Amino acid sequence: MTIEVQVFGTRKCKDTQKALRFFKERRVKIHHVDLEQRAAAGRELERFARKFGVDALLDREGRRFRDKGLHVAHLPESRILPLLEEDPLLLRTPLVRAGAKLSIGHDPAGWAEMVRLSEG
Numbered sequence: 001m002t003i004e005v006q007v008f009g010t011r012k013c014k015d016t017q018k019a020l021r022f023f024k025e026r027r028v029k030i031h032h033v034d035l036e037q038r039a040a041a042g043r044e045l046e047r048f049a050r051k052f053g054v055d056a057l058l059d060r061e062g063r064r065f066r067d068k069g070l071h072v073a074h075l076p077e078s079r080i081l082p083l084l085e086e087d088p089l090l091l092r093t094p095l096v097r098a099g100a101k102l103s104i105g106h107d108p109a110g111w112a113e114m115v116r117l118s119e120g
Contacts, residue, residue, distance in 0.1 A: 003118030004029040008044070009093035010036050015106040016094040022111050028118075035088040040095065042085050048095055051102050054080045059092040 005023050007030055009016025023030050033040060048057055054077050059065055064087070075083070084091055096103045096111060098118065103110035 002029065003098050003115060004031065005096055005098045005114065006031045006033065008033045008035060008040050008088075008091070008095040008097075010034060010089070012036075013093045018106060018108075019094040019096055019111060022108060023115075026115050028115060035091060035093065039085060039088040040091070042081070044095075044097070045081055045084055045091075047097070048102055048104060049081060052104055056104055057081075057084055057091055057095075059090060062090065062092075064089050 005028055007016065007019050007023070009019065009032070011017075011034060020030060020032060045057065058075075058080055060071070065071060068087075068090075070090075092105050094105070096107070096114070098114040101110070101114045101117065103114075
């Protein structure tokens with residue numbers, strides 16, 4: 001069975017670059033969604049939110065979060081997904097999906113598991 005992964009992130013993001021390189025080195029087919037060009041679909045974000053919680057998707061350490069003044073705002077969970085759909089550059093990246101397997105951020109162990117499951 002061949003694996004195909006979807007990687008959501010930006011070209012400037014170091015962790016997204018690491019994910020793309022990880023899968024490329026293992027000859028995995030990659031569909032990269034550059035969040036500077038196109039936002040992730042709301043349904044995609046909901047899939048990650050169901051597994052990790054909506055708060056895990058928000059990059060609270062990122063510069064954009066601070067620049068928008070969100071570090072001082074109380075942000076209710078109900079507002080986070082719509083905010084991420086509006087401004088995908090607030091996402092913690094990369095978001096990686098291989099079938100039903102998901103990972104957020106720099107997660108080499110999770111990526112290796114995706115590859116391993118596709119081989120077995």
